[in-house]
Amino acid sequence: MNGIINLLKPPGISSNGAVVYLRGMLGVKKIGHAGTLDPGASGVLVVCVGKATKLSEYLMGGAKEYVAEICFGKSTDTGDSYGRVVKSGGEIPCAGRVKEALRSFIGETTQRTPAYSAAKHGGKKLYELARKGLETPEKTRKIVISELEYIKETGEDSHLIRVACGRGTYIRVLCEDIGKRLGTCAYMSFLVRTKDAGLDISGSYTFGELEGLKNKETALLRADTLLERFPQIRIGADKRKILFNGGAIGCALPDGIYRAYADGDFLGLAEIKGGAARMAVLIAES
Secondary structure (H helix, E strand, C coil): CEEEEEEEEEECCEEEEEHHHHHHHHCCCCEEECCCCCCCEEEEEEEEHHHHHHHHHHCCCCCCCEEEEECEEEEEECCCCCCEEEECCCCCCHHHHHHHHHHCCCCCEEECCCCCCEEEEHHHHHHHHHCCCCCCCCCCCEEEEEEEEEECCCCEEEEEECCCCCCCCCHHHHHHHHHHHHHCCCCEEEEEEEECEEHHHHEEECHHHHHCCCHHHHHCCCCHCCCCCCCCCECHHHHHHHHCCCCCCCCCCCEEEEEEEECCEEEEEEEECCEEEEEEEECCCC
């Protein structure tokens, strides 16, 4: 069993917990996810099965889309509704001011990594240190937000927004930063991931739907269909064995990562460097 499952992760379970549940359901050993969703969040979770697990790092680089609710006037230690309130009484901005503030976050920017996150320091996940009351180091990373749309007002102090972004973007930190930009405090009260790596929530399977399938393999997607942002190369049948044995073949294409095909089969991802191509990730059978 090899391929990708578009899972609709429910709130209340970690991404790793979802993978463990599917491992038992599918009866497979090799399975993992490509991009963590917080336990309290729901939405698209890209699950790699079998040899497709080798491609998870490349799948995580795909574009993502979220719908989030931002709540003003309070902030929590985790940045979401599951944390402890650490500040309250801030100003509640109107819809017009929220819309105006969103525009300033579009493009490339630097974002801090929250203490309650799976990012690591000294081999330990930051949330493990935070839960023990230990000080966590200040870390930042570059992120790209391509679209930031105001959807609607959902309450006296809350608003719904849509975010299209790249890898590594923490939406709860974005919500906190929007609050700061408006001179108040805020936290993320709701989050659903609607798109990831080319998968859409409209095509996601719930646990119940997967359990109801007589043939679970019908839920599997071809891994290469999620990697279309990489160009493709066609390998002659006579060169296939060379690549399978770890060798390189001559190639005049520009340097970079390519989807490699031979005789119609998806071999995996090849890297071209200095006029030579060799397999970076091999998933096909010899």
